[in-house]
Amino acid sequence: xxETFPRPDSGCPRQALARRARRAAQLGLAAALVAxxxxxxxxxxxxxxxxxxxxLNIEADNMSYDxxxxxxxxxxxxxxxxxxxxxxxxxxxxxxxxxGYQYATGTSTGNNLSYFRQKRDGVDEYIEGxxxxxxxxxxxxxxTLTTRAVVRRxxxxxxxxxxxxxxxxxxxxxxxxxTAKAGSDVAGPGNPTGRVxxxxxxxxxxxxxxxxxxxxxAPSTTIQGTPQQ
Numbered sequence: 001x002x003e004t005f006p007r008p009d010s011g012c013p014r015q016a017l018a019r020r021a022r023r024a025a026q027l028g029l030a031a032a033l034v035a036x037x038x039x040x041x042x043x044x045x046x047x048x049x050x051x052x053x054x055x056l057n058i059e060a061d062n063m064s065y066d067x068x069x070x071x072x073x074x075x076x077x078x079x080x081x082x083x084x085x086x087x088x089x090x091x092x093x094x095x096x097x098x099x100g101y102q103y104a105t106g107t108s109t110g111n112n113l114s115y116f117r118q119k120r121d122g123v124d125e126y127i128e129g130x131x132x133x134x135x136x137x138x139x140x141x142x143x144t145l146t147t148r149a150v151v152r153r154x155x156x157x158x159x160x161x162x163x164x165x166x167x168x169x170x171x172x173x174x175x176x177x178x179t180a181k182a183g184s185d186v187a188g189p190g191n192p193t194g195r196v197x198x199x200x201x202x203x204x205x206x207x208x209x210x211x212x213x214x215x216x217x218a219p220s221t222t223i224q225g226t227p228q229q
Contacts, residue, residue: 051083051118051173052138056094056102071095080104084119084126087134101139108132116143118173125161126154127171127178141173147185151178166196 061076072094074080080087080094082102089106096102106114116136117128129152131145145151149169153162167183180196187194 051085052101052141054083056080056082056104058092058094060092069095078106080106082138084117085136086117087115087136089114089134097139099139101137103138104136106134106136113148114145116145118143118171120176124156126157127173128152128154129169129171131169143171143173145169145171147183149180149186151180160199162198162200164196164198167194 058072058074058078058080060074060078062074064073064075065071066073074092074094076090078087078089078092080092087104087106090108090112092104092106094102094104106116108114113130113132114134115128115130116134117126119126129143129145129150131149132147133145135144135146137143146168149166151164151169151171152160155161164178164180165186166180167185168181169178171178180198182193182195184194186197191197
């Protein structure tokens, strides 16, 4: 089997160093261009940075501890708080890794939905949401809302600025963005396929309710306008 090896730089050592410097500069520029959209579109504020260092306080009707799995289980009208983070659910399971990071999973049954809220750092805004299941990852500051999920960005706890509906919604508190996926659990009148739906208000405007059916598109039977050469 033949093996190929990198060809050594030709020419004098000074020219080789110059070529290496140019390649390094090109690679650095490419990396900057990839990262630029992420930093350019993300809002200035992030989730409350002190939350991960705050103690986790929980109230519930019942509690049990599984020593084998190192898991605390809370059942019945559970309210968990960790700094500005609030999780409410019928059942909450809490674990902790060897580094001390905490993880919580809240689930609700029937018509009940679990609830999540967290303050954004440096501004009077909150991210809140509802879903059947809510998973909070304390190490990554990542919240995942699953099944009939909705996430809202609030101004002062009362004014809805943005609202997103989906089957699975993830909120990254460190990078301050969320992603949403479609699913059959959010299907309904006007949205039979369960597509993601969002209401995004302009910064200088006010929120509008997420109502009405989707736009209806119909093919045209004629060609209108002048063809472009």
